[in-house]
Amino acid sequence: xxxxxxxxxxxxxxxxxxxxxxxxxxxxxxxxxxxxxxxxxxxxxxxxxxxxxxxxxxxxxxxxxxxxxxxxxxxxxxxxxxxxxxxxxxxxxxxxxxxxxxxxxxxxxx
Amino acid sequence: xxxxxxxxxxxxxxxxxxxxxxxxxxxxxxxxxxxxxxxxxxxxxxxxxxxxxxxxxxxxxxxxxxxxxxxxxxxxxxxxxxxxxxxxxxxxxxxxxxxxxxxxxxxxxxxxxxx
Numbered sequence: 001x002x003x004x005x006x007x008x009x010x011x012x013x014x015x016x017x018x019x020x021x022x023x024x025x026x027x028x029x030x031x032x033x034x035x036x037x038x039x040x041x042x043x044x045x046x047x048x049x050x051x052x053x054x055x056x057x058x059x060x061x062x063x064x065x066x067x068x069x070x071x072x073x074x075x076x077x078x079x080x081x082x083x084x085x086x087x088x089x090x091x092x093x094x095x096x097x098x099x100x101x102x103x104x105x106x107x108x109x110x
Numbered sequence: 111x112x113x114x115x116x117x118x119x120x121x122x123x124x125x126x127x128x129x130x131x132x133x134x135x136x137x138x139x140x141x142x143x144x145x146x147x148x149x150x151x152x153x154x155x156x157x158x159x160x161x162x163x164x165x166x167x168x169x170x171x172x173x174x175x176x177x178x179x180x181x182x183x184x185x186x187x188x189x190x191x192x193x194x195x196x197x198x199x200x201x202x203x204x205x206x207x208x209x210x211x212x213x214x215x216x217x218x219x220x221x222x223x224x225x
Contacts, residue, residue: 001169034213034214042218043200043216043217043218043219044153044216045216046213049213089152089153096141096158096160096204097143097168098143098155098214099155099169100152100154101152102151103151
């Protein structure tokens with residue numbers, strides 16, 4: 001089955017700096033890659049997603065890149081703000097199922 | 111505009127007891143999923159369903175059962191609760207026909223403790 005690895009497990013940045021989270025996947029048939037943000041005690045919420053026919057997608061301060069050849073994708077957050085502090089999960093989709101990474105705890109310090 | 115609704119929000123069970131976690135969605139989604147999230151970890155798929163009457167195992171199905179008699183409801187049953195099943199359980203759904211290429215919508219979760 002699909003295996004998704006996510007790095008780093010924790011990330012601390014100063015407000016205004018950029019944050020990058022990286023994921024790799026194993027199944028070349030995976031064709032959909034969402035990113036979820038989860039605040040403490042809350043449900044995961046989709047923040048951005050990318051499909052396998054696209055190399056990059058941007059939404060305001062958030063961008064995702066996909067390298068199908070290398071089987072990795074990354075989340076980029078620019079101009080980080082304290083409200084960006086949360087756990088971020090990447091995922092890869094094969095057929096009907098999502099496989100999640102283990103999460104990155106992002107802390108944005110003042 | 112309820113989306114995905116899970117009940118109960120919290121529950122404490124004794125070892126060996128059974129219970130059903132309820133999940134309902136009002137978006138007419140065909141695909142529904144159950145995940146568990148252990149502290150500090152990612153989400154692991156327990157069971158999923160691609161439509162009424164159809165269910166399939168995910169990564170960690172042992173100790174659980176599901177049914178899907180209607181499009182709206184996808185209950186998860188624990189028959190003999192064990193401490194290893196202490197976790198937060200999330201239900202999610204996909205739009206009709208979207209399959210894997212559509213975002214999953216999550217419920218607020220059920221926090222289950224087994225003592």
